[in-house]
Amino acid sequence: MPQTRAYRDGVLVAEDFPVAEVSDLLADVNTTVWLDFCQPSEADLAAISEELGLHALAVEDAIHEHQRPKLDRYRSHSFLTGYSVRFDPDDGVAVASEIAVFVTANALVTVRKDDGFDIDAVVRRWDNESDLAKSGTGFLLHGLLDHIIDGHFEAVQALDEQIENLEDLVFDEQPQFAAMQRRSLRLRKSLVKIRRVVLPMREVVNAVMRRDLGIVDDAMQPYFQDVYDHVLRASEWTESLRDLVTTIRETQLNIQGNRLNIIMKKVTSWAAIIAVPTAVTGFYGQNVPYPGFQSVTGFWVSTAVILVLSAGLFALFRKRDWL
Structure with a gap:
C-alpha cells in the first residue's frame, strides 16, 4: 500500500x-x-x-x-x-x-x-x-x-x-x-x-x-x-x-618497483658469491681428483650437496620474499 x-x-x-x-x-x-x-x-x-x-x-x-x-x-x-x-x-x-x-x-x-x-x-x-x-x-x-x-x-x-x-x-x-x-x-x-x-x-x-x-x-x-x-x-x-x-x-x-630492485640486487650478489666457487671447482674438477673421485659414493655425495644447497637457498629466498 x-x-x-x-x-x-x-x-x-x-x-x-x-x-x-x-x-x-x-x-x-x-x-x-x-x-x-x-x-x-x-x-x-x-x-x-x-x-x-x-x-x-x-x-x-x-x-x-x-x-x-x-x-x-x-x-x-x-x-x-x-x-x-x-x-x-x-x-x-x-x-x-x-x-x-x-x-x-x-x-x-x-x-x-x-x-x-x-x-x-x-x-x-x-x-x-x-x-x-x-x-x-x-x-x-x-x-x-x-x-x-x-x-x-x-x-x-x-x-x-x-x-x-x-x-x-x-x-x-x-x-x-x-x-x-x-x-x-x-x-x-x-x-x-x-x-x-x-x-x-x-x-x-x-x-x-x-x-x-x-x-x-x-x-x-x-x-x-x-x-x-x-x-x-x-x-x-x-x-x-x-x-x-x-x-x-x-x-x-x-614501492613494488623499488622492492624489486632491492631483491634483484641481493639475488645478483648471491649469484656472484656462488659463481666464484662454482667456477673454481668446475675448472679444477677436470683434472684434480676429489674424495670419492670415480666412485658411486662420490656421485651421491655431490648430488646430495647440490640438492641441500639448492633447497636451502630456495627456502632462504622464500623467507625473505624474494621468490
Missing part, C-alpha cells in the same frame, strides 16, 4: 488515506499531498497519473530503473530522479537506491525503485521541521533532497576513512600486495559509483532553485541554498578522493 499524507495550511491533517481520496483533498488549493510508491507497476501509477496529469514519458522513467540523476520539466509538473547511497566499510562496497519524484503545484509523488531507500527517515525529517510545512511541495522536496545529500556525505566520509587506511597499508613493512590490490579495486569501483550519482546532483539542485519553476518560495530559498552548498562540498570531496586513489595506486607500484 502506498504511503500518503496531506497538509493543509502547513498542518498535517490526514495520513495513510486511500489514493482515491487524493482528488478530493486537492480540491482545496491550500492542501498539499504526498504519495509514496515502492516498486510500482504501470497499473499502480495509472490512476494517480490521470489525477495529476503526469506526462507519459515521466511515468515511464519512474517505472524503469537506472535513470541518470536529472530534473525534467513538463507543462504541469516537474520530474526528478536521484539516488541515495550506502557504503559498507567492511567489504568496501557502495549500494545505490534509485528514487523518482513528481513535483506538482500541490502534490509530491515519490516512486522508490527498491526498498533500500529509507523513506521513513525522510518522514521523520519532515516531522522535525514541521514549522516550514506552509511552503508546500517545496518543504517536502527539501526534506527529501536534504536526506539524499546527507547520505552522500556519510558515504563519502566512510569511503575517505577506508582510503586513508589503505594508504597506511601501502607503507607497511610487510605489505600484502594481493589483498591491497583487491581492496583498492573495490574502493575504486565504489568511488566511481558514488561519483556517478553525486556529481549530477549539482545541476539537479541548481535547477530546482530556479524561480520560473515555482517550487522554492522565499521561505525555503535559504534552506535549498544550504543543500546546494552541501552538494558542492560532496562533489569536491569525491573529486579529491579520486585523485587520492590514483596517487595511492601509483605509490604502490613505485
Whole structure:
C-alpha cells in the first residue's frame, strides 16, 4: 500500500488515506499531498497519473530503473530522479537506491525503485521541521533532497576513512600486495559509483532553485541554498578522493618497483658469491681428483650437496620474499 499524507495550511491533517481520496483533498488549493510508491507497476501509477496529469514519458522513467540523476520539466509538473547511497566499510562496497519524484503545484509523488531507500527517515525529517510545512511541495522536496545529500556525505566520509587506511597499508613493512590490490579495486569501483550519482546532483539542485519553476518560495530559498552548498562540498570531496586513489595506486607500484630492485640486487650478489666457487671447482674438477673421485659414493655425495644447497637457498629466498 502506498504511503500518503496531506497538509493543509502547513498542518498535517490526514495520513495513510486511500489514493482515491487524493482528488478530493486537492480540491482545496491550500492542501498539499504526498504519495509514496515502492516498486510500482504501470497499473499502480495509472490512476494517480490521470489525477495529476503526469506526462507519459515521466511515468515511464519512474517505472524503469537506472535513470541518470536529472530534473525534467513538463507543462504541469516537474520530474526528478536521484539516488541515495550506502557504503559498507567492511567489504568496501557502495549500494545505490534509485528514487523518482513528481513535483506538482500541490502534490509530491515519490516512486522508490527498491526498498533500500529509507523513506521513513525522510518522514521523520519532515516531522522535525514541521514549522516550514506552509511552503508546500517545496518543504517536502527539501526534506527529501536534504536526506539524499546527507547520505552522500556519510558515504563519502566512510569511503575517505577506508582510503586513508589503505594508504597506511601501502607503507607497511610487510605489505600484502594481493589483498591491497583487491581492496583498492573495490574502493575504486565504489568511488566511481558514488561519483556517478553525486556529481549530477549539482545541476539537479541548481535547477530546482530556479524561480520560473515555482517550487522554492522565499521561505525555503535559504534552506535549498544550504543543500546546494552541501552538494558542492560532496562533489569536491569525491573529486579529491579520486585523485587520492590514483596517487595511492601509483605509490604502490613505485614501492613494488623499488622492492624489486632491492631483491634483484641481493639475488645478483648471491649469484656472484656462488659463481666464484662454482667456477673454481668446475675448472679444477677436470683434472684434480676429489674424495670419492670415480666412485658411486662420490656421485651421491655431490648430488646430495647440490640438492641441500639448492633447497636451502630456495627456502632462504622464500623467507625473505624474494621468490
